[in-house]
Amino acid sequence: MALGDIPRLGCGRSIDRIWATIDQPPTAHEQQCEQCQTARARLSGLNEATRSLRESDLRNPSLKAHPGVTNAIMDIARAEIRRSKRIRLHSTVNGTTEISEQALSSIIRFAATAVPGIHSRRCRIEVRSTADNLSATDNLSATDNLSATDNPSENTGTTASTGPHLIVNLRVAAATGIDIPRTVDALRHQIRNAIPAGVGITAGTINITVEDLYDV
Amino acid sequence: MSDQPLNGKVVTSQLIASLAARTALETPGVLRLEPTITGFVARLGPAALQNLRNAGSQNGTYRHDGVAATISDGTAHVRLDIATDIAYVALNVAEAVQQRVRESISHTGLTPGPVDICILAIEPRS
Numbered sequence: 001m002a003l004g005d006i007p008r009l010g011c012g013r014s015i016d017r018i019w020a021t022i023d024q025p026p027t028a029h030e031q032q033c034e035q036c037q038t039a040r041a042r043l044s045g046l047n048e049a050t051r052s053l054r055e056s057d058l059r060n061p062s063l064k065a066h067p068g069v070t071n072a073i074m075d076i077a078r079a080e081i082r083r084s085k086r087i088r089l090h091s092t093v094n095g096t097t098e099i100s101e102q103a104l105s106s107i108i109r110f111a112a113t114a115v116p117g118i119h120s121r122r123c124r125i126e127v128r129s130t131a132d133n134l135s136a137t138d139n140l141s142a143t144d145n146l147s148a149t150d151n152p153s154e155n156t157g158t159t160a161s162t163g164p165h166l167i168v169n170l171r172v173a174a175a176t177g178i179d180i181p182r183t184v185d186a187l188r189h190q191i192r193n194a195i196p197a198g199v200g201i202t203a204g205t206i207n208i209t210v211e212d213l214y215d216v
Numbered sequence: 217m218s219d220q221p222l223n224g225k226v227v228t229s230q231l232i233a234s235l236a237a238r239t240a241l242e243t244p245g246v247l248r249l250e251p252t253i254t255g256f257v258a259r260l261g262p263a264a265l266q267n268l269r270n271a272g273s274q275n276g277t278y279r280h281d282g283v284a285a286t287i288s289d290g291t292a293h294v295r296l297d298i299a300t301d302i303a304y305v306a307l308n309v310a311e312a313v314q315q316r317v318r319e320s321i322s323h324t325g326l327t328p329g330p331v332d333i334c335i336l337a338i339e340p341r342s
């Protein structure tokens with residue numbers, strides 16, 4: 001609708017504005033303006049009828065969704081969010097295996113709960129294909145390359161198929177008074193073990209940003 | 217002896233979807249199949265009738281909660297959206313599902329095609 005099409009009173013006030021503020025006390029202009037007062041009086045009747053219908057609907061048991069329906073809708077909503085971004089883990093002639101970023105994040109967040117003094121926040125996961133890694137370092141096998149990219153001295157002792165090279169970007173809040181470098185190392189170690197144990201692929205690069213402190 | 221001709225039984229995409237769903241749910245480490253809007257609407261009523269009418273032809277795709285099956289030229293292609301138990305390695309669970317579903321399909325006389333698995337959630341078993 002064009003701006004000029006908005007219905008206005010003779011005083012220039014739009015009806016929409018009066019309707020939007022009908023629950024509030026009249027403004028100084030509305031207290032003086034006869035046209036505004038008439039409009040408010042007529043709209044207040046409509047407002048009362050609308051409110052009455054709305055409240056009646058809220059209390060009407062026959063209009064209430066069955067808890068099972070509400071739960072089913074929430075389950076679908078959650079599943080749809082999980083479907084948004086997927087990471088391919090494996091592909092053969094027998095079919096592909098993918099994982100949602102949400103599922104992977106849940107493993108990471110779950111691992112973070114085991115580290116005292118850390119509250120995990122946003123977790124984003126990027127993927128670099130193994131082919132990219134191999135082309136970058138021709139002399140390394142996929143496994144060598146994965147371990148070489150991130151902390152070659154660390155050995156978790158967990159065996160897992162390589163899959164894609166994950167780049168985990170986790171933002172956390174740390175408790176005041178903790179040794180942040182040591183705690184973040186512990187968190188990285190925890191995540192590095194949790195991904196192979198929970199998903200079956202190597203963890204890749206784990207970037208952790210402490211973006212906030214919280215009081216304990 | 218009846219003169220009525222015997223109708224040949226046709227393995228539909230609905231049957232394959234149902235078989236795949238059941239096989240997946242019986243695999244250790246699978247918590248559930250993830251629901252879809254279409255599956256939910258189908259359960260609500262009127263759409264369910266429509267769903268029954270489109271019960272799945274031998275060449276069409278049948279979709280229900282967390283499972284889609286297509287049959288093409290005697291080959292069945294299945295897609296499953298699953299949630300797995302955090303106590304299991306998700307990739308191993310997915311591979312087990314893939315293997316079991318392919319085996320189940322082969323028992324129907326169809327050729328098992330790709331079985332695509334998407335792990336949508338990893339959670340502790342409640």
